[in-house]
Amino acid sequence: MDAQQLHDHITKLEERVRRSSQKSQFGNSDILVLAVSKTRPPEDIRAAHAAGLSHFGENYLQEALPKVEALSDLDLTWHFIGPLQSNKTRAVAEHFDWVHSVDREKIARRLSEQRPAGMPPLNICLQVNVSGEATKSGVAPDALADLATAVQDLPGITLRGLMAIPAPAQEEQAQRRPYRALREAFEALRASCPGIDTLSMGMSADLEAAIAEGATLVRVGTDLFGPRSR
Numbered sequence: 001m002d003a004q005q006l007h008d009h010i011t012k013l014e015e016r017v018r019r020s021s022q023k024s025q026f027g028n029s030d031i032l033v034l035a036v037s038k039t040r041p042p043e044d045i046r047a048a049h050a051a052g053l054s055h056f057g058e059n060y061l062q063e064a065l066p067k068v069e070a071l072s073d074l075d076l077t078w079h080f081i082g083p084l085q086s087n088k089t090r091a092v093a094e095h096f097d098w099v100h101s102v103d104r105e106k107i108a109r110r111l112s113e114q115r116p117a118g119m120p121p122l123n124i125c126l127q128v129n130v131s132g133e134a135t136k137s138g139v140a141p142d143a144l145a146d147l148a149t150a151v152q153d154l155p156g157i158t159l160r161g162l163m164a165i166p167a168p169a170q171e172e173q174a175q176r177r178p179y180r181a182l183r184e185a186f187e188a189l190r191a192s193c194p195g196i197d198t199l200s201m202g203m204s205a206d207l208e209a210a211i212a213e214g215a216t217l218v219r220v221g222t223d224l225f226g227p228r229s230r
């Protein structure tokens, strides 16, 4: 994609984020834009970095590893945001800075054990299934507290917060409902995990709703890089 177009998309996106956070009662002034770069070639990531972005999100390990390698000359922060099977944890622990999709103790334990000594702790968000049956990934809300307790003191990882991917909805009120549930779960969890600071919620189509409910990090692909074929 051409550099001018990307620049325009970033400017527009930052304006949306700024306006939404001014309107929000939570008023987070430093919302992080995570550029979701799945399916995009390394050149697009290079261009986005040149335009000022430094956090990138990938869903598929096989696709991500060559990109991480190809871009190792840049100072990028890599976030793993896709479903994570236990046979993939080692490569994620070795090559990423964040994982947003931890929803089982077993996965957290493996990431903890496999994080190489000498690297800073891997930042972890617990993915919560706030839409009930609509999505299969994520810990059930009533099992969240136990999962957080089980992972929060593991070495090699730092529990940073919560993430959700709700079922798509059109109306802003319907979009806000699951994000409100996630924020409330986050606030409740803070009593036992005072260090958590990250609410990873909101994508291209609903980031206004997520920011209205207190998002600190939005994950945006389409509205930065254009539509994807998958």
Ligand SMILES: *Cc1c(COP(=O)(O)O)cnc(C)c1O
Residues within 6 Å of the ligand: 036, 038, 059, 081, 082, 165, 203, 204, 205, 219, 220, 221, 222, 223
């Ligand atoms: C693809 C993806 C996004 C970005 O979605 P867009 O609608 O393209 O902004 C965000 N989060 C996750 C987990 C994704 O898989």
